[in-house]
Amino acid sequence: MLVLGIETSCDETGLALFDSRKGLLGHILHSQAKMHAEYGGVVPELASRDHVRRQIPLLKRLLADAGIERSAIEGVAYTAGPGLLGALLGGAAFGRSLAWGLGVPAIAVHHMEGHLLAPMLEDPAPAFPFIALLVSGGHSMLVKVAGSGKYEILGESLDDAAGEAFDKTAQLLNLGYPGGPALAKLAEQGDPERFNFPRPMTDRPGLDFSFSGLKTFALNTITANPDDQQTRADIARAFEEAVVDVMVIKCRRALEQTSISRLIVAGGVGANRRLRARLKSLTEAMGAELYYPRIEFCTDNGAMIAYAGCMRLQADSEDDLAIHARARWPITDL
Numbered sequence: 001m002l003v004l005g006i007e008t009s010c011d012e013t014g015l016a017l018f019d020s021r022k023g024l025l026g027h028i029l030h031s032q033a034k035m036h037a038e039y040g041g042v043v044p045e046l047a048s049r050d051h052v053r054r055q056i057p058l059l060k061r062l063l064a065d066a067g068i069e070r071s072a073i074e075g076v077a078y079t080a081g082p083g084l085l086g087a088l089l090g091g092a093a094f095g096r097s098l099a100w101g102l103g104v105p106a107i108a109v110h111h112m113e114g115h116l117l118a119p120m121l122e123d124p125a126p127a128f129p130f131i132a133l134l135v136s137g138g139h140s141m142l143v144k145v146a147g148s149g150k151y152e153i154l155g156e157s158l159d160d161a162a163g164e165a166f167d168k169t170a171q172l173l174n175l176g177y178p179g180g181p182a183l184a185k186l187a188e189q190g191d192p193e194r195f196n197f198p199r200p201m202t203d204r205p206g207l208d209f210s211f212s213g214l215k216t217f218a219l220n221t222i223t224a225n226p227d228d229q230q231t232r233a234d235i236a237r238a239f240e241e242a243v244v245d246v247m248v249i250k251c252r253r254a255l256e257q258t259s260i261s262r263l264i265v266a267g268g269v270g271a272n273r274r275l276r277a278r279l280k281s282l283t284e285a286m287g288a289e290l291y292y293p294r295i296e297f298c299t300d301n302g303a304m305i306a307y308a309g310c311m312r313l314q315a316d317s318e319d320d321l322a323i324h325a326r327a328r329w330p331i332t333d334l
């Protein structure tokens with residue numbers, strides 16, 4: 001089955017073609033990051049309008065590059081939530097209407113299920129069951145995945161998501177938007193010994209996270225120290241060490257607690273190099289397997305939506321003719 005995937009939940013317009021027989025046939029992405037940069041964050045109304053402007057030209061290019069006729073599309077998967085409602089509605093209306101016009105089924109996909117299944121696009125793909133560390137700009141959670149569609153949340157952030165903490169701390173360091181990659185780059189020049197940030201919620205049992213205190217700790221450290229480039233790099237490094245350390249500790253606990261020996265990492269923060277290196281050491285020491293999507297499929301993309309949608313369409317969960325969009329949508333509702 002050849003499925004078109006459409007992702008418009010935030011500031012990336014992503015489209016992709018996934019074929020259940022041949023795999024991923026093409027993907028295309030337009031990032032709005034530059035457009036939002038001057039405002040220091042995503043402006044929802046600008047995001048919605050831009051998705052609507054981009055999606056038809058992107059679809060034409062995707063089909064042309066893959067050498068595929070529009071009429072060959074056998075199903076359409078679109079992100080229905082969670083995300084910015086206006087942004088979601090653009091892709092949902094487009095996807096649902098296109099499917100209706102083509103006379104093929106459509107499916108509303110959960111954005112986090114997309115992230116969670118993104119490692120399945122790689123070779124080798126992880127087998128079930130596995131533990132998923134999902135760390136994006138909007139969510140941080142540890143999920144026990146027994147199979148496709150069988151998700152149990154083991155822990156999640158009680159306040160800021162990991163990516164949100166990266167972005168907010170980056171803003172305090174005047175690194176612009178999106179701040180995560182810029183902060184990680186600055187941290188490479190930092191001295192890990194100069195500042196020591198707390199490791200929130202690691203001194204008690206459980207798998208929940210809390211990252212908002214680290215942003216406050218960063219602000220206090222910035223205020224109490226001279227404002228020079230080395231100090232900023234040292235603060236970035238200490239912040240990154242703390243966030244990564246917390247995630248590694250919680251992953252170890254989740255693997256031990258469930259006796260599952262397979263870990264997958266997905267979502268934008270999964271692109272972080274220090275996190276990847278630390279999780280590699282952890283899983284090697286535990287004799288566990290570690291899987292990631294390729295870097296470009298860690299952040300938002302259409303390929304993960306096409307894949308998740310294809311799995312659901314093949315399981316016969318086709319949608320009605322309604323256009324579905326939900327700003328909030330717990331993954332446990334699936």
Ligand code: KG4
Pocket residue numbers: 010135136137138139162163164166167178179180181184267268269270271272273298299300
């Ligand atoms: O998954 P994603 O593209 O969008 C959401 O669904 O939220 O994740 C974006 C988040 C942003 O907060 C961004 O700063 C963060 O992922 N991010 C990173 C890195 N690359 C992206 N955070 C830390 N280190 C990185 N290398």
Ligand code: ZN
Pocket residue numbers: 111115136137267268299300
């Ligand atoms: Zn995402």
